[in-house]
Amino acid sequence: MAKHETPLLDQLESGPWPSFVSDLKQEAESRAKNEKGIEYQIPVDVCEDLLGVLELSFKHGRTHWKHGGIVGVFGYGGGVIGRYCDQPQMFPGVAHFHTMRVNQPAGKFYTTEYLRNICDLWDLRGSGITNMHGSTGDIILLGTTTPQLEEIFFELTHTYNQDLGGSGSNLRTPSDCVGQARCEWACYDTQAICHDLTVEYQDELHRPAFPYKFKFKFDGCPNCCVASIARADISFVGTWRDDIKIDQEAVAAYVGGELPSNGGSHAGRDWGPFDIQKEVIDLCPTECMWLEDGKLMIDNRECTRCMHCINVMPRALRIGDDRGCSMLVGAKAPILDGAQMGSLLVPFIKVEEPYDEIKEVIESIWDYWMEEGKNRERLGELMKRQGFQKLLEMTNIKAVPQHVQEPRHNPYIFWKEDEVEGGFQRDVNEFRKHHQR
């Protein structure tokens, strides 16, 4: 017999998609039975109360969670998010229900041994409910009490060699795409740099010293599977600057219909025979491709590396060999001043250990933002407020046409004194010798 009736939630058990309600109930039952005889460190009925409070929200159309309050582990300013229920008498099991963010491994590959250890720890000391994963990338352990926080942190660090992720006004846990581990399009090793920068900047990740949150995300190619360009303060998008490699035999195989277009991704509908002119050449945004005697030709100098032709014919076309990444800065979701897409700051940079050049750019951006950014002002908003030129100046990067979509629409240029011959100081009396008042 369930502790709380949940007639609304019960309606989410049917249908084909995995039901989180069924899963929560399964966990509630497992804790109630406790076949392994676990000495649960937070209330046994935590999942039942979680279902109960959620049912109440479904009934009221409003959340029943309160603000965080200050909880955390000693010496860290992030990684733990405090959460309290606003109906603790009705749902004592979730009266205190804090979240811990556990820094996921780059690429999100796991061994079952590791995951089982996390499950055992979370069974004993938490609700047994997780998010795999949170939006930023962390493993989210959802719901424990204040006395358990240090215990969990101690076990994570001592037994599992595992640290917490970021929250608050600091570097948030960096994340990356599958990259070279299992993708032929990755222009650099996303996992290697994601891990390296995460370890290098542990202090920035754990101890809030920034005006607001700051995110790194690593996409191996311009397809942007982790959406870095839309949501990272610095997005690292893989690219190359030499020629796309062409296998003409494979091109012919696509044209002859022997290979499926786009890696077989359109198999659910009959789109007719593959038409290289219509599907590749005519869709190229720079019109830099053509056929010559049955061979596919590319004017690589005009290519903007949008990935379309490579996506459509993965066995015929491959990314170039002179690889690196573009760095775009200032992307963010809408709050406070509207959504912003990343703006291109570094058109091309090599991504090679120990990443010194990249770290130089990062640190110059941080110096600028920490000096000039207002409380809760993201980098993108600071850039809007002070202008792109200021960012170029602070990062010591020379302006190039690649920085803009188009040049400015107005001539209101803020000339600096040292840019104008002779400076701004002039003698008005000298002027008046030739121009009467």
Next chain:
Amino acid sequence: MAFISSGYNPDKPMENRITDIGPRKFDEFYPPVIKKNKGKWLYHEILEPGVLVHVSETGDEVYTVRVGGARLMSVSHIREICEIADTHCDGHLRFTTRNNIEFMVDSREKLEPLKQDLASRKFNGGSFKFPIGGTGAGVTNIIHTQGWIHCHTPATDASGPVKATMDVLFDDFQNMRLPAQLRVSLACCLNMCGAVHCSDIAILGYHRKPPMLDHEYLDKMCEIPLAIAACPTAAIKPAKFELPDGTKINSVAVNEPRCMFCGNCYTMCPAMPLADDVGDGIVIMAGGKVSNRITAPKFSKVVVAFLPNNAPRWPETTDCIKKIVEAYAEGARKYERVGEWAERIGWERFFEKCELDFTHHLIDDFRDPAYYTWRQTTQFKF
């Protein structure tokens, strides 16, 4: 229950303390076929919905079966994932950015038993535990935020609308009939922890009533200057009030017509709650993308200003999404994303094809970028 110590000594927190060690290193977790072929992959192919093969220059192959997951996941469920990975994948697996689970095997023979095992597992309520799909020109898993399960500022739930929407779109999770991939995302308030602002279809929780003011407690619970500074439209100012018992208190006043309902004040000041059963609901946005393929990344546009929070299955929301998906499937060209299709046919035609009403709420009036969205040409369609 007896307290079990981890070894941590609260009297000496610095004793044996380990900090700043970061995450576990990624290559500890690679399956052998990944470790051996990293950086050597030649090409990939989607063999059927949810099943991929990647072929390496060494001749090795890795077969991946992708399954959907509710990102809200119990340890019992994770242990079941581990059991499957132990049986079929030598104890390895990975998660994708969109909360799918990927099981990898190194030969084609291992594929069938794995697929059968995954497809056979169901929850007691009847839903699939591990539906195979989410690849190619179809719908993949919805990325989402916490909603009513764990957040203090949501204007809608997350897991509930996601479950309801994925049930409605389930065929397109397991089929690849669409013109291109279609990414759906949900954020339960406009703070957008889920960054849904560049999705083909975004489900966004939105408040529509200004904060209530808990005057008696406001100055005790909040730093008034922080609450004032948090408002992006400068709608909050300091104010003095007199309580019924004659006590004079410091509080704030809200210029209600200026409120954009973002809830930032509530984040800074718990005495300014704005959640409301009727006021809160869902905004539908469409036409965004993050890929640089063919056209530049795009923001999603607001196409429905408000739909009610009709728990437990949000039928108005799922109907609307279904209409957009069907109109897109019908009208777009191969490779065209939702936003590219809308721009080609014109947004006036988009509303017609999707059978959506256009209202004044959909015309941008927020700061400078608004001007650039008005029609400044005589080119339009009747």
